[in-house]
Amino acid sequence: MAKESPSSMSSVLRAYAAPIFIFVLAMFFQLFLLPRSFPTSHYDVLGVKTYGSVDDVREAYEAIASKWNSDSGDARPADFIKIQYAYELLTNPVWKRDYDLYGIDESLHIIEELEKQYAVEDFAKIKIPLLEAVSYDPEHEGFIAITSQDFASKFQDSKPWLIQLYSSGSNSSAQFSMAWRRIVDLLDGVANHAMVELGDVRLVTYLAEKKTTGQVLFRNGLPSIVAFPPQCKTADCLIRFEGELSTDAVTDWFATTVLELPRVFYHTKETLVPKFLAKVPPNKVRVILFSQTGERATPSVRQAAKDYWNFASLTYVLWREEDASFWWNALEVESAPAMVIMKDPGLKPVVYHGSGNRTWFLDILEQNKQLQLPQLSSTTSMELGCDARGYSRAGFETATWYCAVLVGRQSTELNKMRETMCRVQGALSDHDESDEASKDPSVAPAASAHKNKRLTLAWLDGEVQSKYCFFYVQSETSYDTCGTRKSPIDVPRILIIRYHRNATESANVEKKSSNWPKTVWESEADDVDPAAQLVVSYDGPAETPEIIKWLSKMVEDGDSKNLPFYRAKTPELVPESTEPMRSGVPKSVKATQALLRLWNRIKDYLADPRMGPTLLLGALLSAGSVWWTRSRAIQQPVQTTQQSSTNQSDNNTEEEKKKERKRRNAKGEEAPASITDNEPKDAVQILSSGSDSD
Structure with a gap:
């Protein structure tokens, strides 16, 4: 028998490389990885069938104990510890x-731990019991427990849920109770919370993570925490x-992953001004929270930061005693919190x-937003x-009202005038009309209008609201x-705008607007503001008393004089560019979490007992596919060779016939008669005597 050449052997190995690799992988999984994923169970230690009853366990233990008592010389502490455990x-x-x-x-x-402790000791010196039983009942501590019967009925509102899966006999669950109490307090008003005991198999199976085999998995042990957004x-x-x-x-x-709330960062005395105060938009209140512990912002604080995002910006400062004098001089803060x-x-x-509590905190924000x-x-x-286009703050029945607006670009000058206007507003608010000495005609009209909500003081960003600003500031120096x-x-600049709604004029406008058809001029006339x-x-000078006198004069004249009813189309106010809210999990953290989940999934597949047979089946199928492909490739050349041989013989026969015809033609010989030759022209058919012809 001829030996196979090395080149053909290497080609076979290359062809079967994939099946061989899969087969080796299957064997490695079955012989090395799988046994590590399924160590010896406690039932195997006692020699009891898996899931045996408690009586079977006691019987097996007593049998082992009696054997050890009769012959304790061969007893090893490590074996005793495993059996006792x-x-x-x-x-x-x-x-x-x-x-x-x-x-x-x-x-x-x-x-x-015990094997190391009693490595050289006699097993009789081992203190038993090894385990300390725990009986943990969270309902006695005021926690909410739910079961599979009332689970669906609990999810009636849209609030998120935080659920803890625990065991009544778990030491770690009992030790986590204090932390869970703190978590529940911090989530008060933000989310619902509940606990599920592992005895409720149906609900636990629904909530817990699953292996690739479908078995419930507590990857990080107990307690396990899940959340419903x-x-x-x-x-x-x-x-x-x-x-x-x-x-x-x-x-x-x-707060970050489930509620997607913005973070509230910490600042120091060095970073507070450049990193926070200087970056907060001028239309927002700045809130600084001083903390003694340095803990991250609670969900309620972060929820408030989200709810009041358009009004206020929040930050934390960690209180240090060495900085106490600085904070007292800067903000008059004595201590934290x-x-x-x-x-x-x-x-x-x-x-x-x-x-204070959450309500106290939210009340302060609402009052100062x-x-x-x-x-x-x-x-x-x-x-x-x-x-x-609207109405006075005093109500729909108010026909005349005023708005004093400070207009300007963001600058030091504007900030100074804002301080002045704040003092003006404070003076008008503090004005007491019941005091005879306070009935100053230069103050009373403006103070009364401000108290009755007919006079509002505000400021406008002249750069952002340029069209609105130019509409009211019509002068050569408006730029x-x-x-x-x-x-x-x-x-x-300080402007005062008098708004007036005339009931008769408004009725005429409505009457005109109801007529149809309208001319072009009527349509343009109707496209104006109602007030x-x-x-x-x-x-005048930028002094508080002078500004108050001027406001009072404007209010008095606007209320007493019959001024013309002039309407116009006011430009729309441009939406202010708001500070972006950075909430949720950062992309880098999401990528890390995704990789971690992928790695955990791979480990789950490596611990799946079905993986070995699956790989072995894959190796067999791959080998069969390679064999079939190679056998087809070998048969194809043989058939091609046979076909070429047949064609060659046919070609040789045709060549011989051609040569024979040429030779006969050269000698003038006729070819022998054949049944396929044509009939001669002078051929006559002779009828025999037995013919049926007449």
């Missing part, structure tokens, strides 16, 4: 349930906590010392009563106040 675990109903159903064995590390009511959208079990970690994960509210430029910050001198913008014009800065000159406007600019 298995006995204590499998005779505790709760521990046995958790071990049988979920594979939970949270005290397994004790075996290794807002509007989520099924397990398809729940989120699992995979970090360290601590109050700070769980609350930060819940404290809350500082900074509003308009030049105004004294408002300081609240001490810590507006600047003392509010900004006139597209979102506040109607609320402030500074819109000719010093409105539009993009073209020179270093910034001149803030008439008259604008006067202040050109």
Whole structure:
């Protein structure tokens, strides 16, 4: 028998490389990886069938104990520790349930610790019991427990849910109770919370993570925490906590990942001004929270930061005793915890010392969410009563009202005038009409109108609202106040706008608007604001008493004189560019979490007992496919050779016939008769005597 050449052997190996690799991988999985994923069970240690009863466990343990008592010389402490541990675990109903159903064995590390401790000791000196039983009942501590019967009925509102899966016999679950209490308190008013005991197999199976085989998996042990985001009511959208079990970690994960709330960062005395105060938009209140612990912002604080995003910006400062004098001189903060509210430029910050509950915190934010001198913008014009399409703050029945607006570009000059206007507003608010000495005719009209909400004071960004600014500031020097800065000159101006709604005129307008058809001129006339406007600019000194006198004079004249009813079309206020809200999990963290989940999934597949047979089947199928392909490739050349031989013989026969015909033609010989030759022209058919012809 001829030996196969080395080249053909190497080609065979190359062809079968993939099946061989898959086969080796299958063997490696079956012989090395799979045994590590399925170590010896506690039932095997006692020699009891898997999931055997407690009586079977006791019987096996007593048999081993009697054997050891009769012959203790061969007893090893390590073996005794494993047997004693298995006995204590499998005779505790709760521990046995958790071990049988979920594979939970949270005290397994004790075996290794005791083996090191009693390595050279006699097993009789080992202190038993090895495990300390725990009976944990969260309902006695006031926690909410739910079951599969009332699970669906709990999800009636749109609030998110935070759920803890625990075991009544778990030491780690009992130790986590204090942290869970703190988490529940921090989530008060932000999310719902509940606990599920592992005895409710149906609900636990629904909520817990699954292996590739479908078995329930507690990857990080107990307790396990899951969350349902807002509007989520099924397990398809729940989120699992995979970090360290601590109050700070769980609350930060819940606020960031589940609620997608913005973070509230910490600043120091060096970074507070450049990184926070200088970057907060001028139309927002600045809130500084002083903390003693340095803990991250609670979900309620972060929820408030989201709810009040258009009004206020929040930050934290870690209180240090060495910085106490600095904070006292800068903000008059004596100690932490404290809350500082900074509003308009030049105004004294408002300081609240001490810590309160969530309601106290939200009440303070609600009371201080507006600047003392509010900004006139597209979102506040109607609320402030500074819109000719709207009404006065005093109500729909008020026919005449006023809006005093400070207009200018963002600059030092504008900030100084904002301080002045804040003092004007404070003086008008503090004016007491019941005091005889306070009935100053130069103050009373403006103070009365301000008290009755017919006079509003506000400021306007002349650069952002350039069209609106130019509409009211119609002068040769309007570019010093409105539009993009073209020179270093910034001149803030104070305007007062008188709004007036005439019931008769409005009725006539409505009557005209109901007629049809309209002419072009009538359509243009109707495209105006319903309230008439008259604008006067202040050109006096920037002093509080003088501005108040001027405002009073304008209000008095506007209320007493019969001024013309002039309506116009006011330009729309441009929406202010708001500070972007950075909420949710950063992209880098999401990528890391995705890689971690992928790695965990790979480990799950490596621990799947079906993987070995699957790989082996794949190797067989791959080998069969290679064999079939190679056999087809070998048969094809043989058939081609046979076909070529047949064609060659046919060609040789034709060549011989041609040569024979040429030879006969050359000698003049006729070819022998053939049945295929044509019949001669003079051929006659002779009938025989037995013919049927007539």
